[in-house]
Amino acid sequence: MPSTVLIGAAEVMPALLERVEAVGEALSFLDSEPLEALKAIAAHRPRLIVLERLFAATPRGAALINRIKSDPSLTHVEVRVVSHTGDYVRTVSRPAPVVPAAAVAAGPGEAAAEDEEPAVRPLDWHGTRRAKRVRFREGVEIQLDGNAARVVDMSLIGAQALCPRAFRPDQKVRITIPGAERAVRFRASVAWARFELARPPALPHYRVGVEFVDADPEWLERYLEKNEA
Secondary structure: OOOEEEEEOOOOHHHHHHHOOOOOOEEEEEOOOHHHHHHHHHHHOOOEEEEEHHHHOOHHHHHHHHHHHOOHHHOOOEEEEEOOOOOOEEEEEOOOOOOOHHHHOOOOOOOOOOOOOOOOOOOOOOOOOOOOOEEEOOOOEEEEOOEEEEEEEEOOOEEEEEEOOOOOOOOEEEEEEOOOOOOEEEEEEEEEEEEEOOOOOOOOEEEEEEEEOOOOHHHHHHHHHHHEO
16 A cells, blocks of 8 residues: 655656655656545555645645645645755645543543644634625525636625636626526626635535625625525
């Protein structure tokens, strides 16, 4: 079973292999194969994942790193970014430390260790927003410049959606919301966008946040109530 996975461009892979002391059997993937690499990582759960520095700096590389770091089944994996030339090595994710049995058995009245991290609070979907965001039920789609996009959440002033097409911040887009009687159209501006690798069999996509320009708030109120999860 492979315990090391390497990812980089074809022309730098030989040099990358020389730079890395692979732990046990190694698998290598081209930088054009992030999904194939992710499938192999999920299947074999290697001890070490090495990304070539140039690939790690791309949106696909960053998305792959984030996907690995967010998977609880891969907490034992060490992720390194390595240059195929020079001595650059950066560890972006280390294996989770083993919790001592004594700490696990500690009673509720005992003090926590000094280096213990506080529990992660759930995301606040409303407190930091200019308008209340409504989480949408599964399967609701709109169109961004004619491209189908699945709505994640929406408010009277903007929305978050998943779309296979790339968008850039400040890009002006036309939003179309299909309806039984007629489609509703209005303008919007892309506030942010990022590339994401989805869990197979889902395909890669862009997560896009848009800000509405001339949407009808009264119509949107009814649309939000109709599609709230």
